[in-house]
Amino acid sequence: MSFRTLLVAAGLTLAMSAASANPSRWEREWPDTDFTNTSVAWSEILSGGPPKDGIPALSDPSFISVAEESRIDPLEPVITVELEGAKPRAYPIRYLTWHEIVNDTVGGVPVAVTFCPLCNSGITFDRRTPAGVLTFGVSGKLRNSDMVMYDRETQSWWQQAIGQGIVGQMNGVELTTLPTWMESWEQFSTRNPDGLVMDEPGYNRSYGLNPYRGYDSSRKPFLYNGEMPPHDIGPLERVVRVGDRAWPLSRLRETPVIEEAGVQISWVEGQASALDTGRIGQGKDVGSIRVKDSAGRDVAHDVMFAFAYHAFWPNGEWMLGG
Structure with a gap:
């Protein structure tokens, strides 16, 4: 279904x-x-x-x-x-x-x-x-x-x-x-050949399959009646949130490295959407994000849907460029 x-x-x-x-x-x-x-x-x-x-x-x-x-x-x-x-x-x-x-x-x-x-x-x-x-x-x-x-x-x-x-x-x-x-398994394992990965839990679940098939191409969010994002940004478009600012992922696809507001945001291809096809690993490529500060340290961030960013940060700053 x-x-x-x-x-x-x-x-x-x-x-x-x-x-x-x-x-x-x-x-x-x-x-x-x-x-x-x-x-x-x-x-x-x-x-x-x-x-x-x-x-x-x-x-x-x-x-x-x-x-x-x-x-x-x-x-x-x-x-x-x-x-x-x-x-x-x-x-x-x-x-x-x-x-x-x-x-x-x-x-x-x-x-x-x-x-x-x-x-x-x-x-x-x-x-x-x-x-x-x-x-x-x-x-x-x-x-x-x-x-x-x-x-x-x-x-x-x-x-x-x-x-x-x-x-x-x-x-x-x-x-x-x-x-x-968040990054792909290939990106993690290549960078960390001596790293660890969480083992499969002992539950009867269809691990590797996506129960939300087709969700990130839907026109509207599930169980949401709040205001939609401004600037003609689709509600299920991904944005990179750092604090109360958000960068549309579409902008990062065009400019893979952006330095603004004291951070450097970089995008590389090679990560499947978990909310697209029935098998997670075959989802469309949405790429991976890394956020660092001026000293090169990783910065806490989230890659979330635009409607959710707007719902929780209604007065947040949209970093649209131009």
Whole structure:
């Protein structure tokens, strides 16, 4: 089934979910969440379909060496985590598509590697907070089509795209975003022949297949009724977000290296879209992005859909050039 088929029912689902957005309906499933403490309107939070933990987040996954891995197609995307004191690690999107969050520790740093397929948002957070080290799960809720995470320690809800608590004890707390990036398995393995790659989880899932087939060529986002991006930018066009600025990926394709606003953004071909064809590794080539500062250090960023950037940064700066 293609994602376009699911979009046919999305309008009805959106209306029904918005009408039922009420904490009193959620308290049985979330008895330990403080719904009196929130920074968002309840009508913005919708059910994505699965219940709490219906999409099972992973914790402390197993890893194998690059040389041992033979299942991943060359152009399949991975999230690369390179932290001091640890071998580089690749977290394949073929697994994150089905689990969305991986709780891990890299070089002594507790991290949450996250991927929201509906926003194409892949971000890695430091799990250390004023309340201690948190462990994240998937709530089953969406806001602006973006995954709402929750932490198991305080049962607070968190917005994945912005890394901020939105409901409960941790409302308003911001997670530290780490400078990781998405690239192809071939690019990671060529650069890191002695690196590590997350091993296949022990779940019955169709790893390597894309359950969102055709999504990034859809005309509209799933379960989203917010404002569309300005400047005639398509809602599902990819943008490179650094802070509150966004560079359209189409601009990077024309000018593969851009130096602006104190950063250098580079684009190279050779990474498949995870949200195009039925098999992830055969998706259209969207290329890979790397962002560095003036000293050559990697900078935290995200490559997300334009509608999601506009939803969470409505006053952000569009870096259109010219």
